[in-house]
Amino acid sequence: MTAVAETRTVPEEDRLRADLYNFLGLLLARPPQQIVLEQTAALTGDGSALGQAVMSLAKVAKQTKPAGVEREFNKLFIGLGRGELLPYASYYLTGFLNEKPLAALRQDMAARGMTRAETVYEPEDNIASLMEMMGALIIGRFGAPADLHDQKQFFNKHVGPWVGHFFSDLEGAKTSVFYASVAHVGRVFMEIEAEGFRMSVQ
Numbered sequence: 001m002t003a004v005a006e007t008r009t010v011p012e013e014d015r016l017r018a019d020l021y022n023f024l025g026l027l028l029a030r031p032p033q034q035i036v037l038e039q040t041a042a043l044t045g046d047g048s049a050l051g052q053a054v055m056s057l058a059k060v061a062k063q064t065k066p067a068g069v070e071r072e073f074n075k076l077f078i079g080l081g082r083g084e085l086l087p088y089a090s091y092y093l094t095g096f097l098n099e100k101p102l103a104a105l106r107q108d109m110a111a112r113g114m115t116r117a118e119t120v121y122e123p124e125d126n127i128a129s130l131m132e133m134m135g136a137l138i139i140g141r142f143g144a145p146a147d148l149h150d151q152k153q154f155f156n157k158h159v160g161p162w163v164g165h166f167f168s169d170l171e172g173a174k175t176s177v178f179y180a181s182v183a184h185v186g187r188v189f190m191e192i193e194a195e196g197f198r199m200s201v202q
Contacts, residue, residue, distance in 0.1 A: 021135035029128035030071040057181040075175040089125035090161035
C-alpha cells in the first residue's frame with residue numbers, strides 16, 4: 001500500500017519513463033509469452049526517434065511467435081555454455097564476470113533497500129535487473145521515489161557507462177531479430193535518458 005501511495009506523487013512523465021524501463025527489463029529477463037507479444041504488438045508511437053523505434057518493435061512483435069523468440073533469446077543469452085552476448089555490467093566494463101562493478105552495485109542496492117529476488121539467480125548487474133532497478137527508483141518501489149540527483153548518480157555509475165555498447169551489440173547480433181528491435185528502443189531511450197541527466201542541474 002505504501003508503494004502505491006508514493007507512486008501517486010510521481011509525475012506522469014516519470015511514470016512513463018519507469019514503465020519503459022520496466023518493459024525493457026521484462027523483455028530482457030526472459031522470452032516473452034504470447035500475451036506480452038500481443039501487448040507489444042499493440043504499442044503505438046509518434047514521429048520522434050523513440051516513437052519510431054517503438055512502432056518498429058510493434059511491427060516485429062506482430063510477426064513473432066513465442067517458440068521463435070524463445071529460440072532467439074536462448075541463442076543470444078544462454079547458448080551451449082554461453083550465448084552470443086553476455087549482458088552484464090562487469091563483463092562490459094572489465095571483460096570478466098562478477099568483478100568490481102557488481103560489488104559496487106550491490107553496495108548501492110543495499111544502501112537503497114534493494115535486494116535480489118529469491119527466484120532470480122542471475123548476477124544483479126545483468127541488463128534486465130538494471131532496467132528494473134531504474135524503474136523502481138523512479139516510482140519508489142523500495143521507499144520514497146528517488147529524486148533526479150539520485151537517479152542520475154545510479155544511472156551514471158551502473159547503467160550509462162556500458163548500456164549503449166550493449167544495446168548496439170544486441171541490435172547487430174547475428175541471431176537478433178525481435179531483440180534487434182528491442183535493442184533499438186533501448187538504445188534510443190538510453191540516449192534520451194543520458195542527455196536528460198546531462199542537462200539536469202541536480
